[in-house]
Every structure is written in C-alpha cells, then in structure tokens.
Amino acid sequence: MSNVQEVKLLGAWPSPFVQRIKWALNLKGVEYEYLEQDLINKGTFLVQCNPVHKKVPVLIHNDRPIAESLIILEYLDETWKNCPLLPQDPYQRAMARFWAKFVEDKFTEPIRQVLFVDGENQEKEVKKAKDALETLEGELKGKKFFGGESVGFVDIVLGFISIWLEVIEEVACVKVFDSQKCPSLAKWMEDFLEIKEIKENLPERENLVYFYKIGQFKLAMAAKK
Ligand SMILES: N[C@@H](CCC(=O)N[C@@H](CS)C(=O)NCC(=O)O)C(=O)O
Incomplete structure (x- = not known):
C-alpha cells in the first residue's frame, strides 16, 4: 500500500x-x-x-x-489493521458476519419500513423489529459488546439504534424497544455511546426527528396526489 x-x-x-x-x-x-x-x-x-x-x-x-x-x-x-473490527479466528469472523447480516435483514429493513407504512402493515414491521431485538438480546447476554470487551463489526452495524431508534419511534408513533425485555441491549447502548470515537459528532436528535418528519410529510402528500 x-x-x-x-x-x-x-x-x-x-x-x-x-x-x-x-x-x-x-x-x-x-x-x-x-x-x-x-x-x-x-x-x-x-x-x-x-x-x-x-x-x-x-x-x-x-x-x-x-x-x-x-x-x-x-x-x-x-x-487499516489497527483496532480490528472482525475477529482473527475464521469461525468467530463467520459468526460476526452472520450477526451483521441478521441485523440488516431482520432488523434494519423492518425498522426502515416502519417509517413508510402504516396500520396493520406497520404493526407487522414493528413486530419483526421487536423479535429481532429480542434475538440480539440473547446473543449479547453476558458480553459487554457483541465484539467482546471492545466494539466490533456487529456493534458498529447495530450501533445506529442507540440514536436512531428513539427518533424512529417518535416519528412513527410506535414503541419498538423494551428495556425490560432487552436489559443487555439497553446497557450496551449506554456503553456504546460512552466511547469517545463513537459519541463524537453525532447528529442532533432533534434534527433527525425534524428530518424524518419532513420525509413522512412528503410521503403523505405524494400518496394523496
Ligand atoms: N445497503 C446500503 C443502504 C444505503 C442507503 O440506503 N443509503 C440511503 C441514505 S440512508 C441513500 O443513499 N438513499 C438514496 C436513495 O435511495 O436514492 C448500505 O448499507 O450502505
């Protein structure tokens, strides 16, 4: 290089x-x-x-x-080999990729849909996202981060929930995250946001809410045309 x-x-x-x-x-x-x-x-x-x-x-x-x-x-x-995100061991690496793909397919996609659909369809997507979080709770249990003692690939992939999930809940008027059912994930979010390199320059929550509300308004207007 x-x-x-x-x-x-x-x-x-x-x-x-x-x-x-x-x-x-x-x-x-x-x-x-x-x-x-x-x-x-x-x-x-x-x-x-x-x-x-x-x-x-x-x-x-x-x-x-x-x-x-x-x-x-x-x-x-x-x-850039410093601060590795994926584990060295091929099996552990495969597992990290498995969970990252799980996050994308089973959580990220439904939670994105929650913003674009309503009624029964929205309830279905909320249920899918909740189920995915409960599965992730089981995978995290007993560990500080999905990557072990430090942040790894899956933490970075799922990390957006620490900011975006509440925003999506507010904009879509739904409840997805239950800290009683997912206490490990709740603690994980706190620990994640404590890390200097993670908490630097995050988008403001209020700006995100405003941005997504405008997006929803435009969608509603487009649907009326
Ligand atoms: N699977 C992609 C998703 C990227 C994505 O959806 N980006 C959005 C912004 S959040 C975008 O560029 N949207 C523009 C468009 O859909 O035309 C990834 O992981 O990078």
Missing part, C-alpha cells in the same frame, strides 16, 4: 449507514474528507462513484470508490 492515503467519504448527515463508516474511520484514526451529498438531486460524482445503487455511503480510497456500508467496513478493517 502506498504511503499516501487519500480517503473521502460521500455521505448524508441523517444516514445511519453513513454513521457506521464515520465510526469505523474514527476508531481506526483514519483521516478523511467528508463530502455531504444531496440525495434529492444527486450529483454526477455520487452517480459515477456508485452507479449501481446511487446511494451513500461511498468510500473513496486513493480514487477508488467502494459502496455498501458492510462492504466498506470490511474493506476498512482489511486496509
């Missing part, structure tokens, strides 16, 4: 997927240039860098773009 490292991150401030990459870069102490993207009127640079999905985050390392937050996290971990 050449000594000159030029790292850029194409992002959008309200995006939990982008936040994952900021966290990993912070933990590894990688300096980078952050380029905020307009996702309504997407710029040609974003489209050139991520022509397939046209989404953020995109990491650009020495002029080579990489898309999809989980792929970027793995790339960062393979390129």
Whole structure:
C-alpha cells in the first residue's frame, strides 16, 4: 500500500449507514474528507462513484470508490489493521458476519419500513423489529459488546439504534424497544455511546426527528396526489 492515503467519504448527515463508516474511520484514526451529498438531486460524482445503487455511503480510497456500508467496513478493517473490527479466528469472523447480516435483514429493513407504512402493515414491521431485538438480546447476554470487551463489526452495524431508534419511534408513533425485555441491549447502548470515537459528532436528535418528519410529510402528500 502506498504511503499516501487519500480517503473521502460521500455521505448524508441523517444516514445511519453513513454513521457506521464515520465510526469505523474514527476508531481506526483514519483521516478523511467528508463530502455531504444531496440525495434529492444527486450529483454526477455520487452517480459515477456508485452507479449501481446511487446511494451513500461511498468510500473513496486513493480514487477508488467502494459502496455498501458492510462492504466498506470490511474493506476498512482489511486496509487499516489497527483496532480490528472482525475477529482473527475464521469461525468467530463467520459468526460476526452472520450477526451483521441478521441485523440488516431482520432488523434494519423492518425498522426502515416502519417509517413508510402504516396500520396493520406497520404493526407487522414493528413486530419483526421487536423479535429481532429480542434475538440480539440473547446473543449479547453476558458480553459487554457483541465484539467482546471492545466494539466490533456487529456493534458498529447495530450501533445506529442507540440514536436512531428513539427518533424512529417518535416519528412513527410506535414503541419498538423494551428495556425490560432487552436489559443487555439497553446497557450496551449506554456503553456504546460512552466511547469517545463513537459519541463524537453525532447528529442532533432533534434534527433527525425534524428530518424524518419532513420525509413522512412528503410521503403523505405524494400518496394523496
Ligand atoms: N445497503 C446500503 C443502504 C444505503 C442507503 O440506503 N443509503 C440511503 C441514505 S440512508 C441513500 O443513499 N438513499 C438514496 C436513495 O435511495 O436514492 C448500505 O448499507 O450502505
């Protein structure tokens, strides 16, 4: 690897997927240039860098773009070996990938849907998200972080709930997280947010609420047309 490292991150401030990459870069102490993207009127640079999905985050390392937050996290971990996110042991590594995929398929997708649907459909998505959290509670029990004593791959992937979950609950007027049923996860969120590199430069809760409320309003208006 050449000594000159030029790292850029194409992002959008309200995006939990982008936040994952900021966290990993912070933990590894990688300096980078952050380029905020307009996702309504997407710029040609974003489209050139991520022509397939046209989404953020995109990491650009020495002029080579990489898309999809989980792929970027793995790339960062393979390129900057300090503060490893994935375990060394191949079996443990497979397990971390398994749980990260579980988070994406069984939690992230339903919780995203909660914002876009209502009525019975919303209840179904809330139930899916709750069930996923209870499964994750079982996986976490007895450990400080999913990665053990320090933050790892699964912690970074799920970490957005420590900020975004309450915001989504407020905007969608639903209750997803139950600290009685998920005490380990409740403690995990607190511990996660205590970490210096995690709590730096987080989006303001009120700004997120405002952003998602505007999004919902636009959706409602579009549905009436
Ligand atoms: N699976 C992707 C999801 C990324 C994603 O959905 N990004 C959103 C922002 S939160 C986006 O760029 N949306 C623009 C669009 O859908 O056109 C990842 O993990 O990076």
